[in-house]
Amino acid sequence: MTLIKEQDFGTPAQAGPATVEVEVDGLPVTVPEGTSVMRAAAMSGIDIPKLCATDSLEAFGSCRLCLVEIDGRRGTPASCTTPCSPGMKVKTQTPKLEKLRQGVMELYISDHPLDCLTCSANGDCELQDMSGAVGLRQVRYGYEGENHLDEPTDSSNPYFDFDASKCISCSRCVRACGEVQGTFALTIEGRGFESKVAAGLGESFMDSECVSCGACVQACPTATLQEKSVVQLGMPSRSVITTCAYCGVGCSFKAELRGDELVRMVPYKDGGANEGHSCVKGRFAFGYASHPDRQMNPMIREKITDEWQEVDWETAIGYAATRLKAIQAEHGVGSIGGITSSRCTNEEVYVVQKMVRAAFGNNNVDTCARVCHSPTGYGLKQTFGESAGTQDFRSVAKSDVIVVIGANPTDGHPVFASRMKRRLREGAKLIVIDPRRIDLVRSPHIEAQYHLQLAPGTNVAVVNAMAHVVVTEGLVDRSFVDDRCEEFDEWAEFIARPENSPEALEIISGIPAEDLRGAARLYAEAGNGAIYYGLGVTEHSQGSTMVMGMANLAMATGNIGREGVGVNPLRGQNNVQGSCDMGSFPHELPGYRHVSDDAVRNVFEKLWERELLSEPGLRIPNMFDAAVDGTFRALYVQGEDIAQSDPNTNHVHAALNALDLCIVQDLFLNETAKFAHVFFPGTSFLEKDGTFTNAERRINRVRPVMAPKTGKHEHEIVSDLAEAMGYPMRYNHPSEIMDEIATLTPTFAGVSFDRLDKLGSIQWPCNESAPEGTPTMHVDEFTRGKGKFVQTAYVPTAERSTRKYPLILTTGRILSQYNVGAQTRRTGNVAWHPEDILEIHPHDAEVRGIGSGDLVGMASRVGTTTLHAVLSDRMPVGVVYTTFHHPVTGANVVTTDNSDWATNCPEYKVTAVQVELRNPVPAQSAEAQQEIPVGLGAHRD
């Protein structure tokens, strides 16, 4: 495959049914109303020279290169800013235009280094291309005049350079930062000849508010903003379209290579999830795939105190199978189990659950989604009938009111956050429900109408109070409810009770009743009201209740079943949706069908040629409990670091220590591998061949950029292990696994690698009635028929703050890091977040004598950890916050094993703690008492 360069139409596409017919250089072309002349020309195959225009940005009209002549009009208007009008006849090439364009180019080139042959952008420079396109043959002004050739290069960012000497001040980077990313970190400083691109207030890129999303680098037409990897390795020569392996947005990228070496990841314009945008992780943080810490060979050891012994694949797999069979012989079929990974492909996950059910002979399979979004699966299944979000990401562009609950999209799902911010800048209203003042509450050109800063653990009280307002103030969409839902009257009677009123719940949630009423009215009367939520909803003892509470609210207001509305989980990892779809839960076969359903089970039994158990197996926390009590003896773990990511680390370690056999399949010898007896080296996303399914149910292809560095695909490891256990499970290619999934799973019936290649991506359900997938769900009826209202009584968490543990700890993530940090800690992203820090309110810090940067001890009822503190009023008094990206701090040492009542999803978000100074100093300096901004750019000297 050669280097893929998407066509640049110059200005954005216009939507709408009305069309306009124009003629460009004699060629007729019909375009949507509002389309620019530049785009119309491009659509008819005519590229008008341009420099400041690109189709990801609104027309700017500054470079004066795209001038055209239009019959009946005076002058030479810029084609980028001139909309087509009916019957318009445009000429793009005339002697007059040629002369004008050459004159413009002469001015540009007279102040540009003529180092094309040694320039890193040679072959990928629009200035170079345009010089050729306009036929530039001379520069009459010479090169000796005043110029910018001595401007310095800013190399402060770990991933790209800013070489100001090559800047043509086209403003594409500035506009990309604003329009595409929504950060507005860049500006054009000065006027006239002094105009120059500046980050922040004349700071370096690294010190500015730049979030390193790469949009400016992508937009730059010259080598001014250039990836360091291109400078070092040279221009790539071929592309492979694949999918990012970080968060649940699932961005499509062009992996651009030079030979077999990956040079850069460039966001793919035709990617359904990201449409050409990216974040610092997906765009730049891929270096972990070739990090020297990666383990490339299988290893075994008798005891976890022994040294690892590298062996060949056959030996490792045989060793694992022999021990697994011996354990089952001694302790029973149910004494072993496995965990699938949301970082692996659908195909890799599917074969693991198949191995557990068919080769192990039990249903002891679970997935890391247990600890993040299992309440989503439960709650949306109960109410809507399908364990998935209702919308595609594009839907947010039609929302009038956006409710963000327990999510921090600018850090956790940054590319979707950019879509959301764009809509908010267009005028949509915003309600944020979060104990922490996340960036979205107030950021450039955005301010939430309501920030309901609730007390941790009171989500259900708040959503009930909102529903109470809807029901008691006559804001119910009766037509929708009557036509589409059931059990409304019982629910309405429950929710209208005085104990669910904002006034009654104010003392619990901390939300002033009037604010809550205002927010509820705003959402209910929105037109299109959309709910987006994250782990701040699910990781609670009432996580499932809250998901159902949000579903109730959406149904009561008729905000389901069309664009712009819905209930939408923002999934944490790249394939959380997919790993759940693939039957990773112990009670469900692929497609969320219960193991007790005889008809469904029989279909699987027939194809798999094994009798399957009809009763649920153990969930991850149940496996830990059973390991401690001695009835669960062996665990296979695919791509998850349970020793770091799961709550109550001491309990997890005790469980892992109790196992007779632990098999870890991962890129790195992670914390869990310390308890392992067998290590199978896994493959990075650059080596995988399969599919990921993102938070909008979009199935994207993951195409191999290189062969497995370990010599074996992960699905082959699993098949080999199953075969060694006595169950043949052979696939010649991962496409055969997807074909089997499609055969067995009605929602995937129309999915295959061939169709994915043809359509680009597919949002399930994809079957005969939806052959190209389903962007919006529950349009005419809910998957379960009628939407079901469920009574959601608020029940306080069992976790309590006391005099001994007076603060509440809540956890989250930061933009530059990802999950337990196994990947991002092995990239340049550590420049932004070298350690987990504790955010503490200045008042809570002051009474403890704590200043910013101080080392503090944090203790809960189950454990203690030590980390540095940062004073921040993002948190309310009494609440502290940290991340869990670094094993050194091990935030989960202190989190408890309280969990969601329905799914056992851990309650990471509410832990009673005490914080105390560990390195007392005689007197805090004024500097130490200052609040420090928290975010991607913070915490560096």
Place this chain on the structure above:
Amino acid sequence: MSHAPQAKMANEIAVQFRHRPPGEAAQTIASHIQRFWAPRMVQQLIGHADNRDAELDPLIVEAVKLLR
């Protein structure tokens, strides 16, 4: 409350259904446990009820009767 994991989990489920009529609540709880718990866990819960070695919410005591 007991430290027995199954008893703790069951009691946490019971709390969620206290606002429902007891008979209906016990039925719902039993159905939930049957649908989502491994049989060995159900048996351990029944064992706790039989041996009275863990404190069980009255709704769980009723639900256990339905699980037998």
